[in-house]
Amino acid sequence: MKKTLIIIKREYLSxxxxxxxxxxxxxxxxxxxxxxxxxxxxxxxxxxxxxxDVVDExxxxxxxxxxxxxxxxxxxxxxxxxxxxxxIKSGSxxxxxxxxxxxxxxxxxxxxxxxxxxxxxxxxxxxxKMKYVLENKMLHDKYGLDKKDIESVKTTIDLKMENVxxxxxxxxxxxxxxxxxxxxxxxxxxxxFGSQVMRGVIEEKTSRIIEVIVSSVKPFxxxxxxxxxxxxxxxxxxxxxxxxxxxxxxxxxxxxxxxxKKNVSTEQKGINVQQHTLMTNTIDKSTPKDEDxxxxxxxxxxxxxxNYVMIILMFLFFxxxxxxxxxxxxAAIGSAVDNEADTQQFMLPITIPLILAFVLSQTIINNPQGxxxxxxxxxxxxxxxxxxxxxxxxxxxxxxxxxxxxxxxxFLGATWFAAKIYRTGILMYGKKVSYKExxxxxxx
Numbered sequence: 001m002k003k004t005l006i007i008i009k010r011e012y013l014s015x016x017x018x019x020x021x022x023x024x025x026x027x028x029x030x031x032x033x034x035x036x037x038x039x040x041x042x043x044x045x046x047x048x049x050x051x052x053d054v055v056d057e058x059x060x061x062x063x064x065x066x067x068x069x070x071x072x073x074x075x076x077x078x079x080x081x082x083x084x085x086x087x088i089k090s091g092s093x094x095x096x097x098x099x100x101x102x103x104x105x106x107x108x109x110x111x112x113x114x115x116x117x118x119x120x121x122x123x124x125x126x127x128x129k130m131k132y133v134l135e136n137k138m139l140h141d142k143y144g145l146d147k148k149d150i151e152s153v154k155t156t157i158d159l160k161m162e163n164v165x166x167x168x169x170x171x172x173x174x175x176x177x178x179x180x181x182x183x184x185x186x187x188x189x190x191x192x193f194g195s196q197v198m199r200g201v202i203e204e205k206t207s208r209i210i211e212v213i214v215s216s217v218k219p220f221x222x223x224x225x226x227x228x229x230x231x232x233x234x235x236x237x238x239x240x241x242x243x244x245x246x247x248x249x250x251x252x253x254x255x256x257x258x259x260x261k262k263n264v265s266t267e268q269k270g271i272n273v274q275q276h277t278l279m280t281n282t283i284d285k286s287t288p289k290d291e292d293x294x295x296x297x298x299x300x301x302x303x304x305x306x307n308y309v310m311i312i313l314m315f316l317f318f319x320x321x322x323x324x325x326x327x328x329x330x331a332a333i334g335s336a337v338d339n340e341a342d343t344q345q346f347m348l349p350i351t352i353p354l355i356l357a358f359v360l361s362q363t364i365i366n367n368p369q370g371x372x373x374x375x376x377x378x379x380x381x382x383x384x385x386x387x388x389x390x391x392x393x394x395x396x397x398x399x400x401x402x403x404x405x406x407x408x409x410x411f412l413g414a415t416w417f418a419a420k421i422y423r424t425g426i427l428m429y430g431k432k433v434s435y436k437e438x439x440x441x442x443x444x
Contacts, residue, residue, distance in 0.1 A: 003217050004225045011229025016236065025237055029244035037252050050093035050122060055083045057100045064133045071125055084112060094118050096126060175392045176365050178311065182388040186319050187358050190384070193234045193323055194330040197227055198343065201334030201426070210426045219423035224415065227327035231320055238319070314391055317404065322384025325411040326350065332418035335425035336433045353381035361389055368393040378403050380410025
C-alpha cells in the first residue's frame with residue numbers, strides 16, 4: 001500500500017506541475033464561460049433590422065404583417081417586375097411577392113433575394129406571420145369573426161410538473177440540458193484522461209524505465225497507482241474549472257445587471273406616464289406570444305428546484321469510477337503495444353460501449369424510465385454516461401445503488417483483467433500483439 005501511495009503521489013505531482021496542466025486549468029474556465037457569454041454579445045451584434053419589400057397582389061397582407069426590431073416589412077405599390085429590378089438598388093434584405101390566387105394554389109408566395117440567401121429565422125418569421133394573417137381572414141370570411149372575437153378565444157397553457165413525493169417543480173427542458181451536459185462531460189473526460197494513462201504507459205515502456213520500476217513494485221501496484229494518480233489530477237482540474245467558471249460567469253452577470261439597471265433608470269427619467277400609456281396601447285396585441293420566451297421563463301422558474309448537491313456528488317462518483325474502469329483498460333492497451341499507432345486495433349472494442357451510450361442519449365432522454373435506459377444505466381461499461389443522463393429525471397434509490405455497486409465491481413474486475421495483461425505486456429518488446437496473444441496472457 002505504501003508503494004502504491006508513492007506512485008499515486010508521483011503521478012499526481014508530475015502532471016499537476018506540468019505547464020500544459022496549468023494552461024488548461026486557466027483556459028478551460030475561460031472557454032466554458034465563453035460558451036455562455038459570447039452568444040450574448042453575438043446576439044447583440046446581430047440585432048440589425050432586415051428590410052423586406054412586399055408586393056401583395058391579393059391585398060390581404062397589406063398593413064397586416066407585423067414588424068419587429070429584426071424584420072421590417074415595406075409595402076410597395078409597384079409591380080413585381082419593377083420591384084425585382086430595384087431590389088439591389090434599394091438595399092433591402094429580400095423581396096416578398098404574393099401573387100393573385102389561382103384555382104390550384106391560393107396560398108402561394110415567393111421570396112426573392114439578391115446576393116445573400118435569407119436565414120432560417122427570417123423565412124420562419126415571414127411564414128408564421130403570413131399564416132397568422134390568412135387564418136384570421138378565413139375565420140372572418142367563413143364565420144364572421146372579427147379581430148376581437150378571435151383574440152378573445154386565444155389562450156396559453158402553463159403546464160407545470162410537480163413531483164408527488166418531493167413537491168418540487170421541474171422543467172423537462174432544463175432536466176434534459178442538465179442530464180445531457182453531465183453525460184457529455186463524462187464521455188469527453190473518460191477519453192481525455194484515459195488516453196493520458198495509455199500514453200504514459202507507452203512512454204515508460206518504450207524508454208525502458210518500466211524495467212527499473214517493476215524491480216521494486218508489483219505490476220498491479222504500479223497499475224493502480226498510475227490510474228488513481230491521474231484520476232486525482234482529473235478531479236482537481238474539474239473542481240478548479242467549476243469554481244473558476246462560476247466565478248467568471250457570476251462577475252459577468254453582475255456587471256451586465258448593473259449596466260442594464262443604470263440604462264433602464266436613465267430611460268425612465270425621460271418618459272412620462274402619458275407617453276408610456278400611449279406606447280402600451282399601440283402595441284399590436286394580435287401578435288402571437290413568443291413561445292421561446294415562455295419556455296425560457298418556465299426553465300428559469302425551475303432552476304432552483306433541483307438537488308444540485310446530489311447531482312454534483314453523483315457526477316464525481318460516476319466520473320471517478322467510470323474513469324478508473326476505462327483507465328485500467330487503456331493502461332492494458334498501452335502495455336500491449338510499442339507505439340501509439342498500434343493501439344487502434346484494440347481501442348474499438350473498448351470505445352464501442354461509450355460511443356453507444358452517447359448515441360442512445362436522445363432515446364434515453366425521451367424515455368428515461370424505459371427498459372433500455374434501465375439496463376444501460378446498470379451495465380458498468382455504459383452506466384457512467386447513461387445514469388448521469390437519467391439522474392435529473394429522477395431515478396429510484398435502489399436503481400442508483402445497484403448501478404453504483406455494479407460500477408465498483410466492474411472497476412475491480414476490469415483492473416484484475418487489465419493487470420493480467422499489464423504484467424506481461426510491459427516487458428514485451430518488438431512483437432505485434434494479437435487478440436490470440438492477449439488471451440494467452442490472461443491464462444498465464
